[in-house]
Amino acid sequence: MNIETDISLQRNITMESRKKAKRKKVLGNYLFILPGGIFLLLFLVFPIGYNLKITFEDLTALNILKDQSFVGLENYATVLKDKIFLLSLKNSVIFTGLCIFFQFTIGFAFALFFNKKFPGRNVMRALILIAWMIPLVITGTLFKWMFAGDHGIINHLFMWLGLIDQPIHWLINDHTSLYSTIIANIWIGIPFNMIILLAGLQSLPEETYEAAKVDGAGKVRQFFSITLPLMKPTILTLLVLGIIYTFKVFDIILIMTGGGPVNSSTVLPFYSYEMAFTNYNFSLGATVNTIMLGLLILVALVYLWLVRKEENV
Amino acid sequence: MNSLLKVNQKYFTTVIAVISTIIFLFPVYWMVTTSIKPMSGILATTPQLIPHEIQFQAYVKNFIQDTEILRFFLNSVIIAAGSMILTLLFASPFSYALARLDLRGKGWIIGFMLVVQMLPNIMLALPFFILFSKLHLLNNFISLIIANATLSMPFAILVLRPFFMSIPKGLEEAAVIDGCSRFTAFWKIILPLAKPGLLTVGSFCFLHAWGDLLFALILTTDKSIRPLTVHLYTFVGQYGTDWNSLMAVATVCVIPIIIIFIAFQKHIVGGLASGSVK
Numbered sequence: 404m405n406i407e408t409d410i411s412l413q414r415n416i417t418m419e420s421r422k423k424a425k426r427k428k429v430l431g432n433y434l435f436i437l438p439g440g441i442f443l444l445l446f447l448v449f450p451i452g453y454n455l456k457i458t459f460e461d462l463t464a465l466n467i468l469k470d471q472s473f474v475g476l477e478n479y480a481t482v483l484k485d486k487i488f489l490l491s492l493k494n495s496v497i498f499t500g501l502c503i504f505f506q507f508t509i510g511f512a513f514a515l516f517f518n519k520k521f522p523g524r525n526v527m528r529a530l531i532l533i534a535w536m537i538p539l540v541i542t543g544t545l546f547k548w549m550f551a552g553d554h555g556i557i558n559h560l561f562m563w564l565g566l567i568d569q570p571i572h573w574l575i576n577d578h579t580s581l582y583s584t585i586i587a588n589i590w591i592g593i594p595f596n597m598i599i600l601l602a603g604l605q606s607l608p609e610e611t612y613e614a615a616k617v618d619g620a621g622k623v624r625q626f627f628s629i630t631l632p633l634m635k636p637t638i639l640t641l642l643v644l645g646i647i648y649t650f651k652v653f654d655i656i657l658i659m660t661g662g663g664p665v666n667s668s669t670v671l672p673f674y675s676y677e678m679a680f681t682n683y684n685f686s687l688g689a690t691v692n693t694i695m696l697g698l699l700i701l702v703a704l705v706y707l708w709l710v711r712k713e714e715n716v
Numbered sequence: 717m718n719s720l721l722k723v724n725q726k727y728f729t730t731v732i733a734v735i736s737t738i739i740f741l742f743p744v745y746w747m748v749t750t751s752i753k754p755m756s757g758i759l760a761t762t763p764q765l766i767p768h769e770i771q772f773q774a775y776v777k778n779f780i781q782d783t784e785i786l787r788f789f790l791n792s793v794i795i796a797a798g799s800m801i802l803t804l805l806f807a808s809p810f811s812y813a814l815a816r817l818d819l820r821g822k823g824w825i826i827g828f829m830l831v832v833q834m835l836p837n838i839m840l841a842l843p844f845f846i847l848f849s850k851l852h853l854l855n856n857f858i859s860l861i862i863a864n865a866t867l868s869m870p871f872a873i874l875v876l877r878p879f880f881m882s883i884p885k886g887l888e889e890a891a892v893i894d895g896c897s898r899f900t901a902f903w904k905i906i907l908p909l910a911k912p913g914l915l916t917v918g919s920f921c922f923l924h925a926w927g928d929l930l931f932a933l934i935l936t937t938d939k940s941i942r943p944l945t946v947h948l949y950t951f952v953g954q955y956g957t958d959w960n961s962l963m964a965v966a967t968v969c970v971i972p973i974i975i976i977f978i979a980f981q982k983h984i985v986g987g988l989a990s991g992s993v994k
Contacts, residue, residue, distance in 0.1 A: 429818050429819075431898060432813055432817040432818055432819055432898075433813075433819065434899075435809040435810065435812060435813035435817060435898075435899075435902070436809070436810045436813045436814070436819070436825075438805075438806050438809070438810075439806035439807060439809065439810035439869065439873070440810070442806050442865075442866075442869070443866070443869060443870075446862055446863075446865075446866040447832060447840070447866050447869075447870075450840055450843035450844060450847065451835070451839065451840075451843070453843045453846070453847065454839060454842060454843045457846075462846070467846065467850075513736075516729075516732075516733065516736070517733070519729055520726075521726050521727075521729040521730045521733060522726065522727070522730050523730055523733065523734070524730075524733065527733050527734065527737045529977075529981050530737055530741060531737060531740055531741070532977075532984075533741070533744065533973075533974065533977060534740065534741065534743075534744070536923060536973050536977055536984075537744075537927075537970055537973060538926060538927030538928075538929070538945055538969065538970075538973070539927060539929065540927070540929045540945045540948050540949055540969075541747075541948065541966045541969055541970055542743075544948060544952055544962055544963075544966050545743050545744075545746070545747050545963075545966060546743070547952065548746075548747075548750065548959050548962065548963065549743060549746065551957070551959075553759075553957070554758065554759050554760075554959075556746060556763055559762075559763045590740075590743065593740070647833075647834040650836070651834075651836040651837065653836070653837065653838060653930060654929045654930065657929070657949070658949060658952060671836075672836045672837075672838045675836075675838050675839075675842070676838050676841075676930075679838075679842050679845075680845075680934060685842060685845075685846060688838075688842050689842055689843075692836070692838060692839040692842060695836055695839070696835065696839060699834050699835075699836075700831075703831065703834065
């Protein structure tokens, strides 16, 4: 009897100390994320919060070292009423929509092609990816040269094809400036789309295609009845990522057109940059940022909703 | 007969692949050839697809006669290498903990990392400008390195995680039983094994920071710490149509990327596919 209680007491003690040791170990685990966590709190979470805070103030270059006053939702009203804001929103939608459509379709075509086995495939796939790796400043400069009104290769090509009679000044014409930047951005996005779709295609089960072939389904039928449905998750993720990445594009616009002429190629991130660093109205810039963030969160929510719907089916 | 047809078909595919790759990469070719053409070749009425005359005047003018650009090149290396090291330093233990250790709220942390990746750069650049100017850190490598590291850290944490998860679990357990601390086990055993992951993420961080324009444009006014990208941008403004020089500078700016890309090609392609769709 005595001995038994002794044992159970001992067991209790060891369990207690084990629990303590485990808790200590778990606490030790947090040390691994502590440095990075502090860094991200300081330089990621805090700036985002700060950005939100100044949307309710009147922070400009003039009063940056003094106190700012609280202005409520005035900045939001100013931005939403601004004609240039509405124009940039429209441009952002056109820019993102057209870029995604062409990047995706051309990228898909490339992916289907590079999914075949042929000599030199890996080398060429890697070479194509270079377009995506080049800094945007350089791509922007390069396309600025190709779209140049005088001696630009695109004018030469179009005149040789007989599409135009005389050179067009693509980047300083308000009908063509936005579309020129779109073409440059499509070029950058194709490799990314290709690689992601290729990875998806390579993970598809080969047996399904064999079975379809036995059943007499042609290539086109196979594509629409097997490839597309099976690729749906990849496609969905890619499109959402594409929207988010394309919506952010700034460098290309800055280099190629500077948002002009007369704001005809201004997109939202560029509009925010202009507000903050050309007009030095930081609060208005931050307000545009916050609106952009809201739109992106909306896209993410739609994505989550689509994924959930997919899983429930 | 049938196999001969098949072989032919294979090479036919290669030919089409080569042609489409050439067309796709034409802009890069055009950049390099513009930089080595004389002005008369650039402004010719019929464009010279193959340069009639090759000269390296633009390179001599911009890199040998004017050595200022070497400074910008060095600045780019400092910023890119600095933010790569900073990112790896913080991201690897973080990512290891997410992959292996017992933590609360892992799902939330991962979700947070996914969400912050969609922030437009300007959303960070604007508060950075105000905060760093209050801290008197404008025109300082530190602010640029921090800014670029902040942007690549969530990406790095997410992409490194599967690499840590793929390392056999028994290894660090054995080390801990042998008397190693968790941290020593991580440092001495896990990190060396995660080298391919570190290479992938490291090269991405380097390339991100190398290509950054916005942070450098906003956080620097002083020429002495500006990177190559800002130089190229101001160069476009100043010598708007001196395409010869512009393309020479652009070509030199791309060279480190091509080198890194060729060296780590396998890691980069793999990392891109695994890290993005997740």
